[in-house]
Amino acid sequence: MNFYDQGLPILGGLVVFSLILIPAHRMPLQPTWIFDFDSTLVRVEALDELADIALAGVPDRQVQLERIRQVTRLGMEGAMSIEQSLQSRLALLSLRPEMIPALIERLVANFTPSFWRLRDRLAMMRDQIWVVSGGCHEWIEPTVSRLGLRTDQVIANRLRRRSDGTLELDPHSPCAVDHGKATAIMARNLAKPRIMVGDGMTDWQVRELNACETFVCFTEVVHRESVATKADAVAASLEEVLAIDIQSTPES
Numbered sequence: 001m002n003f004y005d006q007g008l009p010i011l012g013g014l015v016v017f018s019l020i021l022i023p024a025h026r027m028p029l030q031p032t033w034i035f036d037f038d039s040t041l042v043r044v045e046a047l048d049e050l051a052d053i054a055l056a057g058v059p060d061r062q063v064q065l066e067r068i069r070q071v072t073r074l075g076m077e078g079a080m081s082i083e084q085s086l087q088s089r090l091a092l093l094s095l096r097p098e099m100i101p102a103l104i105e106r107l108v109a110n111f112t113p114s115f116w117r118l119r120d121r122l123a124m125m126r127d128q129i130w131v132v133s134g135g136c137h138e139w140i141e142p143t144v145s146r147l148g149l150r151t152d153q154v155i156a157n158r159l160r161r162r163s164d165g166t167l168e169l170d171p172h173s174p175c176a177v178d179h180g181k182a183t184a185i186m187a188r189n190l191a192k193p194r195i196m197v198g199d200g201m202t203d204w205q206v207r208e209l210n211a212c213e214t215f216v217c218f219t220e221v222v223h224r225e226s227v228a229t230k231a232d233a234v235a236a237s238l239e240e241v242l243a244i245d246i247q248s249t250p251e252s
């Protein structure tokens with residue numbers, strides 16, 4: 001039997017027949033996973049770590065650090081706008097380019113345990129995974145690449161160099177404005193269903209503005225009740241996130 005004359009059409013027929021037999025609602029979905037970075041993919045807040053590095057040797061370091069942590073908390077809980085929170089924290093630091101490699105080293109040492117456990121699976125899913133953050137490309141890209149994720153699927157802010165050599169936020173940063181994450185995701189036209197996974201209020205806003213179909217509140221690092229109560233699902237690990245039945249969650 002010539003395979004190309006007889007075998008191939010038969011094989012093609014079998015594939016089509018199998019697809020007809022699988023009811024549409026049982027067809028496996030290929031969602032787009034959108035992960036937050038701070039307190040989700042890593043178990044720290046990058047800007048807190050950066051503050052710790054930047055303020056090394058500063059006399060009132062502890063006072064400054066606590067001030068920055070408080071601003072981070074206010075931003076995460078939605079009590080302060082994301083833009084205000086980010087600008088306030090950066091203003092408290094005299095950030096220099098040589099501080100960034102030290103930050104990356106800390107971030108890589110602090111992957112959230114379940115993300116590190118499932119790194120092989122994440123690397124296999126890399127084309128379906130985006131990372132969206134109010135942090136900066138300068139440290140997020142080198143960090144996510146260590147998990148096997150795509151650096152061209154990161155949506156974040158950027159730094160630019162001032163004339164005195166210190167770093168400041170690039171004013172065109174997409175995630176440094178209120179609802180920036182949602183706006184940036186919508187602009188990408190990502191495949192549906194889109195599942196946003198994060199711990200903070202800015203992650204919930206992605207769902208609120210319909211830039212994703214499902215929002216999973218991620219609590220492995222920190223449990224924010226104000227965010228968890230709004231979520232479609234709550235997950236305490238990446239294993240729990242990936243086990244969520246997408247078919248039964250709303251609007252997908």
Ligand SMILES: [Mg+2]
Pocket residue numbers: 036037038039040198199200
């Ligand atoms: Mg976060």
